[in-house]
Amino acid sequence: xxxxxxxxxxxxxxxxxxxxxxxxxxxxxxxxxxxxxxxxxxxxxxxxxxxxxxxxxxxxxxxxxxxxxxxxxxxxxxxxxxxxxxxxxxxxxxxxxxxxxxxxxxxxxxxxxxxxxxxxxxxxxxxxxxxxxxxxxxxxxxxxxxxxxxxxxxxxxxxxxxxxxxxxxxxxxxxxxxxxxxxxxxxxxxxxxxxxxxxxxxxxxxxxxxxxxxxxxxxxx
Ligand code: URA
Ligand code: SF4
Numbered sequence: 001x002x003x004x005x006x007x008x009x010x011x012x013x014x015x016x017x018x019x020x021x022x023x024x025x026x027x028x029x030x031x032x033x034x035x036x037x038x039x040x041x042x043x044x045x046x047x048x049x050x051x052x053x054x055x056x057x058x059x060x061x062x063x064x065x066x067x068x069x070x071x072x073x074x075x076x077x078x079x080x081x082x083x084x085x086x087x088x089x090x091x092x093x094x095x096x097x098x099x100x101x102x103x104x105x106x107x108x109x110x111x112x113x114x115x116x117x118x119x120x121x122x123x124x125x126x127x128x129x130x131x132x133x134x135x136x137x138x139x140x141x142x143x144x145x146x147x148x149x150x151x152x153x154x155x156x157x158x159x160x161x162x163x164x165x166x167x168x169x170x171x172x173x174x175x176x177x178x179x180x181x182x183x184x185x186x187x188x189x190x191x192x193x194x195x196x197x198x199x200x201x202x203x204x205x206x207x208x209x210x211x212x213x214x215x216x217x218x219x220x221x
Contacts, residue, residue, distance in 0.1 A: 005032035005124035012127045017135035017178070019048050022128065026099060032124035034100035034117070039064045044095025044132050051139040052087060052219055053184075054078070054094040055129065057147040057191060061112050064101035069094050074192040078144075081192065081205065085212030087219070095132055097151035098125045122151050134178040140219045141169075141184045142212065145191025152186070163189050164211040166218050187215040 008031035013021050023043040029035060042059035045068055054070075062072035070078060082089050098121055103112040117125075129151060133141070143149050149157045152173050169183030189211035190204065198204035 005120050007031045007124040008127040012131050017131050019044075019132070019135045022131050022135060026128055029099070029128070031127075032100075032121050034098065034102055034121055034125075037103070038100040040067050041099050042067055042069050042096065042101070043099060043128070044093055045069060046093030047091045048093070048136070050091055050093035050136060052092045052142070052215070053133070053136055053138040053140070054092060054142045054144060055148040055152065056094070056096045056144045057193075058096050058098035058117050059101045060114055061101065061103070064112075069096055073196060077195055077205070078192040081195075081208050081212055084209050086216045087212060093132075093136055093138070095129065097122055097129060097148045099128055100125075117147060119150070119155065122147060126151055130173055130175055133173060133184070134175050137182070138184045139182075140215050141186050142215050143186060143188040145189075145194060148191075149188050153188070157188070159188050159190060163187075164207075164214050166214065185218045185221075187211060187218060189215075 008029050011025055011029045011031055013025050026041045026043045029041055042063050056070060059069060060072050060074065063069055079089060098117040102115045102117050102121065104115055105112055143152055146159055149159050152170055167186040167188065169186055189208055192208065195201060195204040195208055
């Protein structure tokens with residue numbers, strides 16, 4: 001395995017950030033090897049005026065086929081939790097830390113099995129995420145699970161320890177050329193897929209909703 005990847009930066013358009021322009025450019029990204037086996041880039045989607053942004057891990061099987069983030073089971077659960085927490089489902093933007101599906105194929109049907117992106121892939125893809133923030137200028141960013149947390153808060157951040165609290169905006173999530181921008185508030189929580197896998201789903205789901213209520217309060221503040 002290669003230890004480094006060229007990264008997405010050279011594919012990100014320079015100039016004032018514009019979501020449509022970013023999405024079009026990301027379709028041709030070859031910043032790491034993940035574009036080779038995936039169907040397509042899955043860029044973020046949602047309200048371009050959203051003050052609330054969700055960051056997941058990477059597209060799953062269905063997202064890879066449809067080209068849209070969070071259209072599978074994790075997305076359904078997330079939308080229910082968002083609604084229950086009193087957050088504006090219609091006025092959010094949702095994206096992933098890594099924009100191509102990473103998988104391995106096994107079994108007779110060659111089923112595509114999700115693999116977590118590694119540090120190199122997360123770092124390679126990060127310029128897209130930072131550019132999305134620059135375009136959106138959100139008030140609140142919700143980090144869903146360990147991969148998104150690694151992308152924004154560094155490798156030593158532990159979601160289980162710091163979830164459900166308002167955290168300061170990491171300066172590294174800001175592009176120097178976009179200063180001055182009001183920093184967003186950040187709230188970390190578990191990934192909706194972790195709720196689907198939990199032994200006690202109800203407790204895990206209630207925990208997710210409780211963390212999202214913290215984001216709702218931060219958004220209203
Ligand atoms: N899980 C994610 O993290 N992102 C998606 O888009 C779908 C599932
Ligand atoms: Fe580019 Fe990200 Fe896809 Fe890698 S995963 S090719 S950096 S869009």
